[in-house]
């Protein structure tokens with residue numbers, strides 16, 4: 199009887215142990231499965247989670263807390279907000295490239311306390327809220343916005359968020375392939391740590407005053423593949439305000455007419471910091487195509503005979519001539535004033551002489567016009 203009871207107890211306890219193990223292992227399995235969101239691959243050893251090309255419409259929830267490298271690329275994500283990233287304090291590298299992101303709200307990345315590198319390349323950003331890129335403690339070092347803007351109209355939003363997002367530690371900014379036509383002044387002036395700035399393959403036509411202000415630490419500026427025909431003095435002054443920066447200027451439609459001379463001379467002077475300076479060539483006019491920009495300074499473009507310098511000389515000589523003529527006129531008037539009595543007398547004399555001549559003439563005319571008198575005179579003559 200006792201034996202039976204013990205056996206029942208034993209079996210029940212062993213069954214409860216089995217049941218316990220079943221639940222425990224299934225709970226473990228579940229937790230392992232739950233720790234990696236569906237359609238993602240997680241590697242705890244590499245601290246990496248990848249959710250690549252899975253047609254996701256949002257950032258998945260349940261990404262494990264150990265994640266340092268998070269790739270949610272090639273999906274259909276359209277919008278990002280603060281709710282997109284929760285409990286991801288260890289993420290250092292975040293790539294959201296190749297999505298359809300058109301809007302980024304303020305403080306979207308505020309939960310990512312360790313974020314150093316953010317890749318938003320190949321998106322369609324049209325609405326960027328003022329504090330879109332704010333990360334606590336200014337940890338962000340790299341921001342990739344290559345081919346990320348929907349069109350040039352996004353540049354004003356971008357300028358505002360670069361100013362308001364506390365990016366004082368940012369070292370690299372990639373804005374290549376964005377169709378930018380111009381850069382608002384002071385757009386980079388809050389990026390005081392920036393070292394590398396990529397602006398290649400845009401449609402920039404000029405660098406204006408204060409476009410590059412605040413970039414004292416810049417080490418590399420890439421302006422290749424833009425629409426720059428020349429750099430007027432204003433643009434050269436901007437480039438000179440970045441003395442430590444290597445410059446890439448290739449593949450621009452440089453136009454080698456008179457206006458290019460200051461730029462060509464500046465190039466010759468600044469050769470050391472321009473990458474591949476020998477490969478910079480004129481694109482226009484056709485007769486100058488492929489001519490090295492370094493040779494343009496030594497060529498006579500015919501600017502000095504009829505260029506701006508000659509115009510200035512001509513204007514100066516006109517002004518000088520005017521002054522001399524005015525001076526001579528004044529002296530003439532003064533001499534007239536001094537001689538006013540003599541002149542008056544001479545005028546009176548002249549008038550008297552004229553009157554005499556006139557009266558003499560008049561008299562002869564009267565004689566000539568009176569037939570009788572003329573007959574008398576002719577008769578007398580005869």
Ligand SMILES: *[C@@H]1O[C@H](CO)[C@@H](O)[C@H](O)[C@H]1NC(C)=O
Nearest residue numbers: 262263264265285286287288
């Ligand atoms: C972040 O990493 C640290 C150290 O590896 C770890 O102690 C912490 O729990 C992690 N945070 C989360 C939310 O998992």
Ligand SMILES: *[C@@H]1O[C@H](CO)[C@@H](O)[C@H](O)[C@H]1NC(C)=O
Nearest residue numbers: 267290291292314315339340
């Ligand atoms: C993370 O970003 C840094 C640059 O901030 C880079 O050097 C590193 O290779 C990146 N790691 C991964 C796994 O992408």
Ligand SMILES: *[C@@H]1O[C@H](CO)[C@@H](O)[C@H](O)[C@H]1NC(C)=O
Nearest residue numbers: 308310311312333334335336
């Ligand atoms: C910012 O950094 C300080 C010290 O460097 C640290 O104590 C603080 O927790 C950090 N804040 C956040 C939000 O990470």
Ligand SMILES: *[C@@H]1O[C@H](CO)[C@@H](O)[C@H](O)[C@H]1NC(C)=O
Nearest residue numbers: 295319320342343344370372
């Ligand atoms: C930014 O992303 C593009 C495309 O994803 C890549 O080709 C480029 O090298 C990246 N820029 C930087 C500075 O890493």
Ligand SMILES: *[C@@H]1O[C@H](CO)[C@@H](O)[C@H](O)[C@H]1NC(C)=O
Nearest residue numbers: 324348349350351352377379
């Ligand atoms: C940019 O796209 C918007 C929306 O399609 C349009 O209204 C705007 O004119 C475009 N801007 C430029 C510079 O093309």
Ligand SMILES: *[C@@H]1O[C@H](CO)[C@@H](O)[C@H](O)[C@H]1NC(C)=O
Nearest residue numbers: 345375376377398399400423
């Ligand atoms: C420049 O950007 C345009 C799109 O904006 C792209 O079609 C073209 O291939 C890019 N050129 C290079 C050399 O990357």
Ligand SMILES: *[C@@H]1O[C@H](CO)[C@@H](O)[C@H](O)[C@H]1NC(C)=O
Nearest residue numbers: 405406407408431432433435
């Ligand atoms: C740029 O600055 C110079 C002097 O610093 C000034 O003469 C010029 O008018 C400015 N140009 C523009 C477009 O503001």
Ligand SMILES: *[C@@H]1O[C@H](CO)[C@@H](O)[C@H](O)[C@H]1NC(C)=O
Nearest residue numbers: 479480484485486487488489
């Ligand atoms: C300019 O140089 C390129 C490559 O060096 C060459 O393909 C092209 O034919 C040249 N064009 C002219 C007009 O010389």
Ligand SMILES: *[C@@H]1O[C@H](CO)[C@@H](O)[C@H](O)[C@H]1NC(C)=O
Nearest residue numbers: 463466467492494495496497
């Ligand atoms: C270019 O600079 C060199 C010295 O670095 C000078 O000898 C040469 O005359 C300059 N060429 C022109 C066109 O100024």
